[in-house]
């Protein structure tokens with residue numbers, strides 16, 4: 001299993017809470033950027049990918065002719081028969097042309113960044129779309145791309161937003177009946193909006209409402225109708241192999257005794273100048289790779305199969321690992337099911353603390 005991630009760092013407007021690097025720039029730089037992406041892809045050794053994910057930035061806001069030209073080249077360079085292909089979009093830029101492209105290139109998933117259906121909250125988040133744009137764009141998507149599964153993104157626990165805003169956003173998104181919903185807690189990636197540091201979290205209500213509506217929670221922030229779980233993202237959370245092309249994209253390669261993570265510059269102009277250069281390389285040796293698989297894998301609701309990840313570790317580390325997990329079980333933060341260990345309902349509320357505890361306990 002190997003995924004391909006393509007990063008398109010272009011947006012119509014910069015949202016003040018967003019820590020991702022993107023530019024609100026012109027056609028010329030986009031043209032050069034797509035050429036750089038092709039050079040980057042050409043340089044990859046094995047181009048036999050199972051999944052494709054085109055994210056950003058805002059893929060729906062780029063020049064559609066350039067994007068189509070890039071997708072043509074991409075299908076020539078790869079085998080093109082992805083088991084799953086996803087593209088991201090923002091409500092205000094979901095045009096007929098964009099949806100024609102989604103349909104013609106047979107994207108199996110379209111992910112729309114809604115964030116909230118309250119116009120007041122959208123304004124506070126400095127989004128440039130309204131709730132009406134969300135409803136109108138979903139109607140258009142269903143009409144023009146009936147074979148494409150829909151994901152809607154939302155954010156909760158936004159400082160200054162009321163609990164009722166989360167509740168009505170959930171109600172509105174469920175009514176739109178997407179195949180998948182990603183619900184993220186507001187993260188303080190920039191200095192915009194102040195953390196009031198109260199302990200309240202809407203996570204419990206988000207989880208309950210979405211499960212009641214028939215969505216399967218398969219990851220801490222991700223909910224899907226049966227069979228619509230994102231294969232690309234599951235591979236990413238399980239630390240499977242993936243290539244990332246584009247500025248600020250990361251690639252991960254698993255070798256017999258180590259795992260290598262390599263990242264590109266997040267500066268678009270530097271990337272265009274030399275798309276083959278990696279700015280950062282991090283190597284994780286065994287047995288640290290196994291600890292990473294456990295700590296990251298706990299995000300997945302189904303949990304981590306200890307029999308599977310512990311095959312090649314020595315008895316001493318295995319003891320430490322089981323002892324740490326037994327401690328967490330005593331505190332009702334994880335549950336065991338055969339050889340699988342997963343977060344309990346209360347463990348999900350304390351994911352960060354559970355992960356920090358494991359990092360501290362394990363070498």
Ligand SMILES: C[S@@+](CC[C@H](N)C(=O)[O-])C[C@H]1O[C@@H](n2cnc3c(N)ncnc32)[C@H](O)[C@@H]1O
Pocket residue numbers: 017018019020055056057058088089090112113114115153154155184185186187188189190
């Ligand atoms: C980086 S955006 C790219 C897609 C698209 N441009 C958009 O704005 O939806 C992907 C998703 O990340 C989430 N996101 C970005 N910044 C966030 C933050 N500070 N806290 C929580 N979620 C965030 C949003 O839900 C967003 O839909």
Ligand code: SF4
Pocket residue numbers: 010011012013014015018019020022056057058090113
């Ligand atoms: S949230 Fe999306 S639209 Fe807003 S700046 Fe980030 S990537 Fe661009």
